[in-house]
Amino acid sequence: RAASIALLSGDEAGAAAALGLWRERDPASLALHSAEMVLALRTSDEATARDRLASLLAAPGTEGWQRALGAMDGGRDPELAAKLLGEAVEENRIPDQLQAWLAFGGLAQRLAQAELASRIVDAVIARFPDEPRVALLHASQLRESDKPEEARALLAGLEATAAGDAELRFLVAGEYDALGDAVAAARVLGQGPQDDRTYRLRASLLARAEDREALGTLYESLKRDSSRPDPQRRLLLGQVAEFLERNEEALRWYHGVPGGEERWLAALRAANVLHALDRDAEAWAALHALQAEADADDELRRDAYLLEAELRNDAGDGPGELDAFARGLAAFPDDSALLYSRALAWERRDDIARAEADFRRILVADPENVATLNALGYTLADRTDRHVEALELIDRARVADPDNAAIVDSYGWVLYRLGRNDEALVQLRRAFSLGKDPEIAAHLAELLWVMGQREEARRYFEESRKLDPDNRALERALEKTGAGAGA
Numbered sequence: 001r002a003a004s005i006a007l008l009s010g011d012e013a014g015a016a017a018a019l020g021l022w023r024e025r026d027p028a029s030l031a032l033h034s035a036e037m038v039l040a041l042r043t044s045d046e047a048t049a050r051d052r053l054a055s056l057l058a059a060p061g062t063e064g065w066q067r068a069l070g071a072m073d074g075g076r077d078p079e080l081a082a083k084l085l086g087e088a089v090e091e092n093r094i095p096d097q098l099q100a101w102l103a104f105g106g107l108a109q110r111l112a113q114a115e116l117a118s119r120i121v122d123a124v125i126a127r128f129p130d131e132p133r134v135a136l137l138h139a140s141q142l143r144e145s146d147k148p149e150e151a152r153a154l155l156a157g158l159e160a161t162a163a164g165d166a167e168l169r170f171l172v173a174g175e176y177d178a179l180g181d182a183v184a185a186a187r188v189l190g191q192g193p194q195d196d197r198t199y200r201l202r203a204s205l206l207a208r209a210e211d212r213e214a215l216g217t218l219y220e221s222l223k224r225d226s227s228r229p230d231p232q233r234r235l236l237l238g239q240v241a242e243f244l245e246r247n248e249e250a251l252r253w254y255h256g257v258p259g260g261e262e263r264w265l266a267a268l269r270a271a272n273v274l275h276a277l278d279r280d281a282e283a284w285a286a287l288h289a290l291q292a293e294a295d296a297d298d299e300l301r302r303d304a305y306l307l308e309a310e311l312r313n314d315a316g317d318g319p320g321e322l323d324a325f326a327r328g329l330a331a332f333p334d335d336s337a338l339l340y341s342r343a344l345a346w347e348r349r350d351d352i353a354r355a356e357a358d359f360r361r362i363l364v365a366d367p368e369n370v371a372t373l374n375a376l377g378y379t380l381a382d383r384t385d386r387h388v389e390a391l392e393l394i395d396r397a398r399v400a401d402p403d404n405a406a407i408v409d410s411y412g413w414v415l416y417r418l419g420r421n422d423e424a425l426v427q428l429r430r431a432f433s434l435g436k437d438p439e440i441a442a443h444l445a446e447l448l449w450v451m452g453q454r455e456e457a458r459r460y461f462e463e464s465r466k467l468d469p470d471n472r473a474l475e476r477a478l479e480k481t482g483a484g485a486g487a
Contacts, residue, residue: 030059034067041077053084057093065100073402082113098128105137109144110430117141132161132168139175148179163191182209196232207243231262247273264296275311302332306341336362352383373397374407381414390414405435416447438467446477
């Protein structure tokens with residue numbers, strides 16, 4: 001732990017001393033080799049980094065290469081990491097496991113090493129020529145290399161196979177979605193056997209694509225098979241009608257769900273529809289009834305408090321929002337979802353002390369709660385000067401979920417707040433590649449502006465504005481930089 005804290009705070013000398021003591025106790029530890037590799041990459045000690053990488057890749061099983069992957073991912077010297085990875089590929093030291101090759105191929109993409117990623121894809125194709133997931137990696141690499149049409153051609157070639165393989169079908173649909181083609185993703189999901197899950201995902205994709213015609217066609221198709229009182233199908237019909245903003249129809253479907261767990265979820269969604277119809281008194285009454293319903297599942301009753309808080313906030317009823325949280329926590333003491341949402345509400349009100357208190361109540365019961373580690377770390381980084389503490393929290397979240405765009409964004413943001421701008425830029429660029437989010441774009445724009453790269457900063461300010469013109473991070477970044485209307 002001492003070594004980890006020293007590494008997180010940038011104290012390389014302290015980290016080296018702690019690692020020396022660790023080596024005396026357990027020289028064969030893969031965790032030690034991983035930490036030594038992180039330090040070597042931090043200090044550009046190429047020989048040590050290469051040696052530790054070799055020992056990790058040679059370890060049996062999956063722990064060694066997974067630790068090597070973590071050490072190389074998001075380090076201070078991405079060029080050295082890319083060089084070492086290239087050598088490992090050339091020297092055939094990547095373990096002969098498809099999962100490992102796919103993971104290191106993804107790392108090459110994140111390091112913005114298009115040529116290396118292409119070499120890894122070629123090697124994977126040669127080693128695993130009949131594996132459809134290799135074609136998916138190739139498609140992903142082409143997408144990251146700004147070759148969307150070539151990626152589409154590969155995906156099109158997988159569609160026939162995917163029709164008979166449910167898991168592959170979802171993966172192909174996901175890659176189409178990453179290309180920004182939700183309609184194609186919905187089309188792929190429409191192949192092969194259908195169930196309520198695929199119907200739900202197709203409806204969600206078509207709604208996101210704003211393809212109301214296709215969504216309406218799907219809705220009419222579902223209605224034709226709705227004569228029997230099937231709870232799941234009627235719930236789904238209500239959800240699709242709600243997507244289509246046919247709110248009166250949605251209410252009828254929700255109220256017609258005959259029983260089972262679906263009945264309570266339908267009651268929850270009906271309250272949301274009532275709010276959309278400006279019938280708030282009915283919405284509150286429905287939610288209060290669900291909160292008091294002894295036969296309902298506890299999670300759904302808890303969700304009734306969460307939804308009430310959300311809808312009251314949407315209605316501009318701040319005291320009502322906090323009252324819903326208070327009643328919810330009285331019924332479900334220390335519930336993490338209620339505490340998390342209330343912490344965000346306190347943060348919106350600039351009451352950082354209360355936000356931190358709620359986040360820490362979650363961590364007392366669940367010290368490795370990834371979302372809370374990230375949220376608390378980000379709050380401390382963004383709203384206080386406790387940046388080293390924030391970095392430790394965020395890094396714990398990042399280790400658990402290294403490809404989460406929000407966590408990578410928090411990591412980049414705290415590095416920026418620590419003045420480590422070059423490292424921060426690598427992370428914020430990666431975060432935006434993982435998720436086109438207005439807050440990430442605003443963070444990237446602010447950092448680029450501070451670093452003097454004003455034209456590129458303006459492009460990201462505009463990107464953030466297109467995604468959400470009212471985003472709070474965007475407003476703060478514009479105010480801080482003075483970019484204003486000129487961004």
